[in-house]
Amino acid sequence: MSRQDKWAFMKEDLEKRRQRELYRTMKVLDSSQSTHVLYHGKRLLMLASNAYLDFCNDPRIKAAAGKALEGYGTGSGGSRLTTGTTRLHTELEAALARFKGREASLVFNSGFAANSGILPAVCRKGSVIFSDELNHASIIDGCRMAGAETVIYRHNDMADLERRIREKGCPMGLVVSDGVFSMDGDIVDLPGLVRVTQKYNLLSMIDEAHATGVIGKTGKGTEEYFHMQGKVDILMGTLSKALGAEGGYVCGSELLISYLRNTTRSFIFSTSLSPVTMAAAARAVRLLEEEPQRVSRLRENVNWFCQCLSEQGIAAESPSAIVPIRIGEEAKALRVSERLLKQGYFLSAIRYPTVKKGGAMLRAAIMATHTKEELAGAAQAIAEAIRAAETQPKIDAL
Ligand SMILES: Cc1ncc(COP(=O)(O)O)c(C=O)c1O
Structure with a gap:
């Protein structure tokens, strides 16, 4: 044979x-x-680089990373809920929450891990996710991994989004969009998106990967660009682009962050990032605030x-x-x-x-x-x- x-x-x-x-x-x-x-x-x-602020090679950030390397070594040795949380991890989370004007934040191993973990944690069977057709692959995968139904709406078209929400008549759900779209560089219609989510009592989630450090007068991202601080329910982002480090994060209420810390599989079941990366990212946040x-x-x-x-x-x-x-x-x-x-x-x-x-x-x-x-x-x-x-x-x- x-x-x-x-x-x-x-x-x-x-x-x-x-x-x-x-x-x-x-x-x-x-x-x-x-x-x-x-x-x-x-x-x-x-x-072609996403290091928009040229932070990967900044001497002050490298010095912070060097100091962390001396003090904490190279690896974290475990997941965040076991041995993998150092003082540098929690200091970075505090810095991110302050920078984004939120009660708390949580750091993930990448932006991809954040999106593909948060969506299944927040959306289950019975809820509906409304997702922009040009959202990043990590959001698409997060939608696929959640047990919820996903409805794709036309790119940045809030009338189409609202029509689809009305058709579904969903009591539970979430609207998710890139803040700055990763290939075309255009910006979400945040006023429209927030208006629709408030009207239909849905959660809003914005991916700040290409917005943080880039848009808004001081680089705080999409909310600052539209003068709408504090309006988004789930503010997700990455440390890997303008901030010049690695990792993903989410900022929000204490309730949201406690819930995600307890339920998000990509956060719970993965060895946490190195303290060196945490120190670099925290210094980058401060540098952005200073300059x-x-x-x-x-x-x-x-x-x-x-x-x-x-x-x-x-x-x-x-x-x-x-x-x-x-x-x-x-x-x-x-x-x-x-x-x-x-x-x-x-x-x-x-x-x-x-x-x-x-x-x-x-x-x-x-x-x-x-x-x-x-x-x-x-x-x-x-x-x-x-x-x-x-x-x-x-x-x-x-
Ligand atoms: C919009 C968007 N979200 C999420 C990610 C994933 O982030 P990370 O590279 O930190 O995994 C990227 C880029 O890779 C992105 O462009």
Whole structure:
């Protein structure tokens, strides 16, 4: 009897991805994450990083992490409810609660673990989750893992959300949305979302991953941007983007945080993050409070970059640090990013399944510490690369 190749489905899957220009590889860097990175011995201008405030390499944050390493060692040795809670974990939680103006907060091992844990903890059989169609994958997975029914509403369309809530007539439920959408960089209609959740007595949950440190006058995020402090029930975020560390968090009432501490599986059944990471994140929160001008500098840079792109004939605007540059065809997006790489620019092509098929784009992410000259040069190189990709065949990546 001939035996089937038990690996065949993997080989076929990967082959299909290669044929459709959807095969993924990683670019290995030999430097810290900052405005410039080292790749294969070449110095590149980084235009794709979520380290919007350039905190990964800040000497004050590194000093805090170094001190924690000396005092507490490398690992936490257990989950938060066993041996894995140090003073540095609780100090970070206090700092996050203060920063977001909430009674309490809880730190998770990643933003992904936070979303995929919180939603099943809060929503069960009988409740309904209303989720924006462009929400992050971690929210989508959280919805799948919850026993609740999930209803997807049109992107940032509060009339569609309200119509679907009325159709369902649900007594228990939650509306969840990214604060800043991770690929398009646009901002949730928070006034609309809060109005609808209050009207129908639903919980509201906002993911602040790309909003914290970026929007609102002092970088406090979506609520500050709309002058609506304290209006969201469940304020979730990550430490891994503007704050330059790692981990996820949720801020809210004492009741919410006690409940999540007792019920969220991704919090309970996982070894907690290292004290080093906690110290880095806590120092980053303080640095953001001490130097809110970094947020206005980031805003100026985004506006300047969009202006430079527009002058090159590429329509661009963004209220956040993410500037989407639409390309369309996957192969073309790859050609553009490969050419830019050769010319010294790190700018990733974003393809399906992160965005829709045929909706490939370059996702430019701006930092507060980019210079005006760097951004102007990048805008020109991007425009030239797009024009070249329309006529030129594929070139070899570095
Ligand atoms: C909107 C959003 N939420 C959650 C996450 C997950 O956060 P983390 O990278 O900390 O797991 C990300 C990014 O990765 C994100 O973009």
